[in-house]
Amino acid sequence: MNVDWITFWPRIVEATGETLIMVIATLIFGSIIGVSIGLLLFVTRKNNILENKFVFRLLNIIINIIRPIPFIIFLVSISQLTRIVVGTTIGTAAAIFPMTIVASFVVARVVENNLVSIDPGVIEAAQAMGASPLRIIFTVLIPEALGPLILGLTFVSVSLIDFSAVAGTVGGGGLGHVAMTYGYQRFDGSVMLVTVVILIIMVQLAQWIGNTLSRKIMRR
Template identity: 50%
Template sequence: MLERLPESIRPNISTDILLTSLYETLYMVFLSLIFSAVLGILLGVVLVVTRKGHILECAPVFNVLNPIINILRSIPFIILMVAIIPFTRFIVGSAVGMEAAVVPLVVYAAPYIARLIENSLLEVEPGIIEAADSMGASKAQIIFRFLLPEAKGSLILSITTATIGLVGATAMAGAIGAGGIGNVAITYGYQRFDNATMVITVVLLIVMVQGLQSLGNILARKSRRR
């Protein structure tokens, strides 16, 4: 496909390289999203229900978890990725490649998702929780049948925002041999002064981000209509 372009605007990469890099980016984004979303939602719920005045108020848990999440969120991804190499090697047996990149991506994204989930859940009207409690609902029922469903639209947008953040983070994952579109942009575009490759990779990332955001908006809109 790329080989059919006029020579003056033809990038110095093959279609196979571009498709491989796209696959690598999607692999890292969605695999890390699964793990970080599960962990982030769990942490976000715990942050909300253990805070003062909530249904499972527990100051020790909140006061320990809250600063840990703040600390992890304050570390730039490229530094975090290098700092936890021993942990990454322990988990996947290697510090290089796509699987190795997933570990720091999860550690990076989970606290971010936790904060987004926390903000979404705090938007739920306290009256809904009070009404559920007055009807005799258990703590688990309040969380899973009232709190989370009421925040569903906002939760979808939060996960969408986190997914887009992961797309950006994968661009730096090339530093540990993970590949991806960002790695192609740096290796073939920037370092080889190939402007056509830079433009193509940027366009691919823009299309990917716009597609994810549009999908998130549609799903959030449908959930709010129900």
């Protein structure tokens, strides 16, 4: 049974909106938490400005535990926690919580990897000029790594679009949900096609924004 597109369009628009909210909210929360963890990972490394073996190891262990878990399994396995924090396990808000956790750790690694590529000499120079560790974080580490960092965040946001579709299938709402219920379970090829096209446009748009921003910052 095919959908009636005249009445179905608003449903698609609504679902697109839900997906955008999930992705953008996750990107914002995930970036804030992830950048903080990534910076902490970097500065607590051996011989770095706030070397701390304990913090460094602890963060590494947590990241290494969470990252290998397939997202759909992680989503389901923390549903009790999601219920406590969000109040429900169904809907957009309930999807944002697990997505944020996973995104944070992915972002943390991306941030750490970008920071490692900063010439240690530049950090040493800032220290020699009398800059405090916090000052170095905000005026040296972040600005110096910003260009590649934005490319990294773009990469993350593209995978978030993917995650949001996965979350959609288990009750998260959004385009994933629409594609699964109408396109897959009711065999409506036109719904499948429309949702896929919208998802592709979203990914292209995210990539374009990321590329443009990072190019501007790196002046290339």
